[in-house]
Amino acid sequence: MAPDEHTMWDERARTGKNADEIEKSYAQLLQAVKRVDPLTLAEAADGIYKGDGVPRVQVAFLHSWLVLDLLPYRVRGGHPEIDTLPIKVLLLQHLLAAAENVGTAVRVMGTWIDCRSLQHGAVLGAHFARSTAEILNRFFKLSREEQLLRVFRWGGKPLDLGDAAYGFKFFPRLPVAFVHWFGDEEFAPFSKILYDISASNYMPTHGLVALTEFLLYRLIEDQLT
Secondary structure (H helix, E strand, O other): OOOOHHHHHHHHHHHOOOOHHHHHHHHHHHHHHHOOOHHHHHHHOOOEEEOOOOOEEEEEEOOEEEEEEEOOEEEEEOOHHHOOHHHHHHHHHHHHHHHHOOOOOOOOOOOEEEHHHOOOHHHHHHHHHHHHHHHHHHHHHOOHHHHHHHHHHOOOEEOOOOOEEEEEEEEOOEEEEEEEEOOOOOOOOEEEEEEEOOHHHOOOHHHHHHHHHHHHHHHOHHHOO
8 A cells, every 4th residue: 555645745855855845835834924913823723822931832733733833933842653744734824714713604514524624635636535445444354442442542532423523633623533433234344534614724625635545544553565
């Protein structure tokens, strides 16, 4: 199975091979974030502004957290597996997108849509659904106990959707759901990835894809060999 987009980005960042693009993106996003009031960033992303010691904005991420330090401006991850340049870029994209919504009526609504309904997701969504189908099938073939163990490890919880479903929060205002239907004599088993209807206002669609692939591959990473 080909590695997910996040893994390829991370490999480039760690080895320095073809890493220029993501390093440039990180530097540009940091400059953009500097122009936004830190309190606005914290409020928009449902994070916490901390002024003691080094002033910073802390945002929950799955089972951990990410921090935007303000002196100097940099991003740090709470665990080694998320303290990577790709995840740092994704946090900055989220902060900027969320800050643009301050003062609007956009909020997490609890209404689920699939990738094809996201902004610019019509073309990307079909490809994304095909590329993630095998991963989802592998995960939902695990025993219920093993599924729960892996879900809890990444801060998720069961949801009352389909025949089996789990919800996660990439960030407090960016939930995702993995849903599975067992199928019957007429319909084959199938799975779907769902996002809140507000998702496009908190992350570009390509960023959502990268976050989703990161989580999916972490849930089954020992099943990939």
